[in-house]
Amino acid sequence: MTDAKTESIAGTDKPVFDRRLLPPMMLGSVLNPINSTIISVALVPIAKALGAPASQTAWLVSALYLATALGQPVVGRLIDIFGPRRLFLVSTSLVGVAGVVGTLAPNLGVLIASRVLLGFGTCAGYPAAMALLRSEGKRTGQDNPGGVLTALAVANQTVAVVGPLLGGLLIGVGGWRATFALNIPLAVAAVLLGLWRLPKAAVTDRATVTDRTAASPDDPAATGEPPQRGSIAARIxxxxxxxxxxxxxxxxxxxxxxxxxxxxxxxxxxxxxxxxxxxxxxxxxxFIDLRVLGGNTPLLTTYGRALVAYVVAYAFLYGFSQWTEEGYGLSPFHAGLVQIPMFLMAIGVSVVTGRRKSVRGKLLVGAAGQIVACLVILTLSGTSPLWLLLLVALIFGVPQGLNNLALQNSVYFQADPERTASSAGLLRTFAYIGSMVASSATAASFGDHADTGGMHQLAWVMLAAGVLYLLLTVFDRTLGRAAAAVTDATRAGK
Structure with missing residues (x-):
């Protein structure tokens, strides 16, 4: 790629965000969400094909998030040190391998193993995007240049729209194995985009070293040469x-x-x-600077808020989907259609509120939306009218659009700039711990069959998490500073 530093606004010397970075950033960051949503309508067909109860197929969800929860901060830290390109290429290649293994899997055990590989393979996309955004922010002098954080959030929501519907279509055409085969062309596209568009220089690594120490001209970090093996081992x-x-x-x-x-x-x-x-x-x-993290109460609170928010989000995504198929009697394709109002609402909310400064307001409305949706779920039964299911999905779209964007903005402005990628990885780790809690609650609530009683039991767990999320937001007095940072970045990005 050409040198991004030569780009500037016409008639001025002001550098602009290199838009050629957006395709790999977007594709890399959505590899995990698309696999999260597409599996939601495949769980029941997989269970029927392999003769496994819902309590066992829940591991297909948990395996992905176990691997990703472990891998995100690790890969994020490596990106902070070595730059995003190498880690992005290795990880996205692993997504293709996972697609092959899942497509050919003879039993549930191998299928779970493919989801573990997929979890590790999708680890680099989001931290790499955040690291690239931070480095471009330094180069252009604009945090969140051009509203890229909003673009990333909208891309994730858009993929979430496609996921359940695409999963239903693939299952209808090629069976549940087609949902795993999809990762093969996605991985090829990501690797090619990474080779073509991502910068080769590990700018993040050199910036980190020169910020911490006054590097001499012979310092490998100052000359752009790879650091010595001993220093790499120590820093990892x-x-x-x-x-x-x-x-x-x-x-x-x-x-x-x-x-x-x-x-x-x-x-x-x-x-x-x-x-x-x-x-x-x-x-x-x-690896994780506990002194810095321990003194960063706003960031720790954001991580806690992410955990409980995603307990609600993932319990709905997987639990509600299974219930609409087994408890309500919809096909995988129609179960995917039921969730479309949620994702369309989430996209609209993200686009409309993306450049607004109120972080606290977004979080409060998001918490209220979760609570209202959980209360409506408690009224559902196997004979409820279809419009009521669509209403639940529509209500859930409001917190889907607000929470993700507000949490992402909070971490970007609360984290140590030298650890942007690893801090972003930790956000996903806490989110995936929330997904594991949700998966555990789903398995315990449903047992061998996703019936209405189990859905109501799961809704009470979701409601408790939603109330905790609201309390963490109401009593957090530090959110005003994040809102001020978002305001300054928005003005600079215009």
Whole structure:
């Protein structure tokens, strides 16, 4: 690609955002959402084809998010160090491999393994997009140049519209295996776009080094040469990553199979978590800087808010979809059609509110929307009119459009600029922990069959999470600063 630094607004010397970066940024960031939504209408056909109950097919959801929850902050940190291009190309190639494995899977175990590969493969897209946005912001002098954060949010919502409907179409034409085969052409397109459009220089790495130390002319970071092997190993913090993985894996395995006999997993969580904290507080270049993160209360609150928000969002996405097929009697295609009002509403809300400064207002309305939708779900039955299902989906579209955008903006302006990608990865990690809680609650509520009683039980869990989300927003007095930062960025981006 040509040097982006030569681009400027006509008649001025003011540099502009390099729009050629948008295609790989968009495609990379939506690989995970499209696989999240497309599987929602494939769970029942897979269960029937492989003879598995809903409690087992729930692992197809959990496997993706377990891998992504682990991989996002790890890959994000590597992107902070080495730049986005290499990590983007490796990860998106893995998406293609996962597509092949899933398409040919002979049983549920192999299918779950393909979802694990898919989770790791989709790890780089979103952190890479945030890192590119940060580096372009530094180059142009504009945070969120051209409203790219809004564009990313709208792209994710648009893909979410396509996911369930596309899944239903693919299942109708080629069976549930076609939903896995879709990843093969998507991965090829992402790799080609990455090779063609992403800059080769690891700008993020050099910026990080020169910000922290006054690099001499012979410093590899100053000359653009790769750092020495020893310094790479020290900065990656492999022990910290390993302890983080052990902590999170144990926690998520416990959440996925809530039972007293699994108490030992909580001991592993406590031991690995304590060792991780000690390691990160003592090492010079931690994987997750707990000192900085611990002092950043607004960012920690945003992560907590993301967790409970996505408990509601993913419980609806998977639980409601399964109920519309098994409890209400819709086909996978029609179950996908029922969710279209939600995603269309989410796109409209994101577009209309994308450049408005109120972060707190978006979060409050989003919380209210979740609560109202959960209350309506509690009135549903197998004989409810179809328009009532569509109304639930429409109401859910409001928090879908507001929450994602507001959380994304919050992290971008609250995070340490040198750790933009890893902070963005952690946002997704907390969101995926929420999805794991939702998946666990869905499996416990439905058991072997997604009936109306199970849907009502799940709705109570969603309602509790929605109320907690509202409380975390009402009592957070730091949101005004995020709104001010969004305002300044919006003005600069015009």
């Amino acid at each position: 913090d492999l022990p910290g990553m390993g302890l983080f993985a052990a902590t999170l894996t144990s926690l998520l395995l416990f959440l996925m199979n809530l039972h007293l006999r699994n108490w030992y997993l909580l001991l592993i969580v406590a031991a690995a978590g304590a060792a991780f904290a000690v390691r990160e507080l003592r090492t010079a270049t931690p």
